Amino acid sequence: MVDYIVVGAGPAGCVVAARLSEDPGTTVLLVEAGGSERGFSTSMPAALPFVYQRKRIQWGYLAGPEPHLDGRTIDEKAGRVVGGSSTINAMIYNRGNPMDYDGWAETR
Numbered sequence: 562m563v564d565y566i567v568v569g570a571g572p573a574g575c576v577v578a579a580r581l582s583e584d585p586g587t588t589v590l591l592v593e594a595g596g597s598e599r600g601f602s603t604s605m606p607a608a609l610p611f612v613y614q615r616k617r618i619q620w621g622y623l624a625g626p627e628p629h630l631d632g633r634t635i636d637e638k639a640g641r642v643v644g645g646s647s648t649i650n651a652m653i654y655n656r657g658n659p660m661d662y663d664g665w666a667e668t669r
């Protein structure tokens with residue numbers, strides 16, 4: 562028996578599981594549909610062309626035929642692997658502007 566089952570080891574699931582398991586008296590089961598993956602293409606920022614060839618670590622979703630693209634379908638990328646889409650993403654980040662956060666806090 563476990564206290565919590567967290568489904569999906571993407572960023573959100575990993576954070577939730579990590580926070581819950583900070584309490585040594587709490588047992589947590591983290592379930593992930595994919596396997597684990599550590600390698601060149603998933604460690605290097607912006608290595609998307611290489612990562613996208615790794616079908617095993619993706620869900621392989623396709624959009625429906627797009628009327629404005631002459632009926633073509635588009636890949637909808639989503640990671641199926643420990644780390645979720647953060648394992649297949651571009652590793653681009655923006656540092657937030659503190660004044661934005663202050664402004665949002667004032668408008669609450």
Ligand SMILES: Cc1cc2nc3c(=O)[nH]c(=O)nc-3n(C[C@H](O)[C@H](O)[C@H](O)COP(=O)(O)OP(=O)(O)OC[C@H]3O[C@@H](n4cnc5c(N)ncnc54)[C@H](O)[C@@H]3O)c2cc1C
Pocket residue numbers: 568569570571572573574592593594595638639640641642643644645646647648649650651652653654
């Ligand atoms: C191609 C791409 C590029 C991106 N580039 C950037 C970037 O450069 N910078 C940035 O900040 N963000 C980027 N993102 C966005 C970022 O990766 C996502 O916002 C983030 O991964 C979302 O985390 P999540 O935990 O909500 O979901 P996900 O990362 O989608 O994780 C969900 C997890 O749940 C698992 N799962 C789903 N259903 C089940 C089930 N039934 N049973 C078990 N497991 C299940 C999945 O396999 C997956 O591992 C990118 C995303 C993509 C797809």
